[in-house]
Amino acid sequence: MSRSPGARVRAATALLVVAVAAAGCGPSDPSAEAGSSTLVAYTGQSGDYQINFNPFAPTSIGGGGTIFQTLFFYNVLRDAEPTPRLGAEFAWNEDGTQLSITLRDGVTWSDGEEFTADDVVFTLDMIAKHQGMNSTGYAGRAEAVDDTHVVVRFDRASFLDGPSVLGRTYIVPEHEWKDIADPAVAVVEDPVGTGPYLLEEFKPQAFTFKANPTYWGGEPAVKRVRYLSLSGNQSGTAALGAGQIDWQTGPVPEVRDVGKNYPGYRAGITHANQIALVTCSSTALGCRGPQTDPAVRQAIYHAIDRAQTNALAFENTGSDISPGFLLPDRDGDLISDDLRNRTAPMRPDPTKAQQILEGAGYAKGPDGIYARNGEPVSLTLSTVAGWTDYITAVDAIGRQLRQVGIELTQQQVSWNEFVDSRDRGAFELIIDSLYQGPAPDPYYLYNYFFSTAQTAAVGAKPGPNAGRFSDPQVDQALDALKLLDPTDTAARQPHLDTIQTRIEQVMPYIPVLTQGTISVYHDAKFTGWPTDPDLYASPAVWAHPDNAEVLLRLRPTGK
Structure with missing residues (x-):
């Protein structure tokens, strides 16, 4: 006899309440927490936190947007004007070689020091000097005109650098960071920022932000935000049933019945990131293993049963994915007519997969596994312990x-x-998602994950391009796109076609599905969540700086 999700949650609740209380994460009585202005969040963190609030480090556990702010906020879910944050206004010159920024006046760092244009220039110069921080290929030269004005000059048209500089560069205090030897990986334990929150307490099982009483925008109504570390997605589901979590992003059983299974809660599903099998793809950059052969990658692509995977692992919340890695819903008009598949087939084609392997010189051995030159097509795929949806997939x-x-x-x-292992290239396959850039434009994802400038040889830390993909055709198309006005769609399309068709052929990232990102939030305890039709920011608790925008909009109900 099957058991309902509610029964599974109740069976785990007692253990969870004890665990949360033991972690120093608040009262074990959910009603005591519900009447406060503390928001309890779960990002999917599995296992203990290791402290690091460096917004540029790959091991950062938080602080982007909440502690360290950008100049403006860009909403990647819709085409909207950027919202001023540390910046007040900006303008480009006619040929896109000079960006002028006016800063907000009267802002102080959380240690009382004044925020000035020198901090912005210092941050941009720091990014330019450290390749591990420069995920967008920023090549500008910043200058402080006075305390509230910055000019960034470029050698060529750089309109597309605007959202990265303005919307995804976290400004840090020069007086705190000037002596850090390697800011790309440095551990920051006592962050000093301009944002709406301060670090109040850190423990491996949980950390807490408190509202910044001197925040330039006024002290937030949500006075504390507590981020829990649990054992994985199942514990997160149990925590919802116990009333111990107010905001969670991750898989939830029977997500379409959240309101019935978890009274007072609502759920939202967004489709912005693409799930892929990331391959260490380039032998020239030191990758080793069967996955370095494009034929193997193509065979895997055709062998995946996406409909079955979606049903088993993602409750059918995933959606179509294009092998050219454009979002079908957002970027449908830009998907190339030259692609073999506009979207990846939802059902497998085993015959085609085997034909591809045999055409590349592989033969099936007595154990049923293909091999070539004595090397079997045997691969290891890494995933994060506790990520039950990815593990099931x-x-x-x-x-x-x-x-x-x-x-x-x-x-x-x-x-x-x-x-x-991802950063060192010490893997064959990993399952992960490719994220969008600072604005709703496919250029940014391509520049992150498919540009030679964003990768490195095995053993060295790359930018976002962990797949070690390097292709001159793609690089040339990216360079051409950067020189064009982003509103000139006719001029851009041939370069987008080149990128899409090339990555479909070579496939360093094997497309699985466009992820249905599930966020569950306590609508009875807090109001102001981003929902249709007002998705003013991503509702994912781990999205930054979006999560700061959400926290600033929320209001406790007192329930």
Whole structure:
């Protein structure tokens, strides 16, 4: 006899309440927490936190937007004017080689020091000097005209640098950061920022932000935000049932019945990030293993049963994914007519997968696994322990690949181990999502994940391009796009076509699904959440700086 999600939640609730109380995360009585202005959040963190509030470090656990602010906020979910934050206004010259920024006056750092244009110039210069921080290829030269005005000059048209400089560069205090030797990886334990929150307490099981009483925009109504570390997605679901969490992003059983299963809560689903099997793809950059062969990657692409994976792992919340990595809903008009598949097939084609392998010189051995030159197509795929949806997806994909003669072994690791192996290139396959850029334009995702400038040889830390993909055709198209006005769609389309068709051919990131990002929030305790039709920011608790925008809009109900 099957048990309902509610029964599973109740069975885990008692243990969860004890665990949360033992972690120093508040009262074990959910009603005591519900009457306060403390918001309890769960990002999906599995295992203990390791302190680091450096917004540029890959091991950062928070602070982007909440402690460290950008100049403006850009909403990647819709085409809207950027919202001023540390910046008041900005303007480009006619040829896109000079960006003039006016800063907000009267802002102070949380230690009482004055925020000035020198801090902005210092931050931009720091990014330019450290490749590990420069995820967008920023090549500007910043100058402080006076305390509230900055000019950034470029050698060529750089309109597309605007959202990255203005909307995704976290400004840090020069007086605190000037002596940090390697700011790309430095551990920041006592962050000093301009944002609406301060770090109040850190423990490996939870950390707490408190409202900044001197915040330039006024002290937030949400007085504390407590981020929990649990054992994984199942614990997060149990925490919802216990009333211990107010905001969570991650899989929830029977998500379309959240209001019935968790009274007082609501759920939202957004489709912005693409789930992919990231391959260490380039032998020239030091990658080793069967996945370095494009034929193997193409065979995996055709062997995946996306409909089955969506049902088993994601409650059918995933949606179509394009092999050219444009978002079908947002970017449908830009998807190239030259692609073999406008969107990846939802059902597998085992015959095609095997034909691709055999055409590349592979033969099936007595164990049913394809091999070439004595090397079997046997791969290890890493995922983060506790990420139950991805773990289930990998289990399903492993069975699907076995049917076409590809062996897949799942390896579950901690988050920090995952990041370390990804950055060193010490992997064959990992499952992860490709995120969008600072504005709703596909250029940014391409520049992050497919540009040679954003990768590095195995053993060295890359930018976002962990797949070690490097292709001159794609690089040339990206360079051409950067020189064009982003509103000139006719001039841009041939370059977008080149990128899409090339990455479909080579496939360093094997598309799985466009992720249905599930966020559950306590609507009875706080009002002001981003919902249709007013998605003023991403509702994902881990999205930054969006999460700060959400916290600033929320109001406790006192319930």
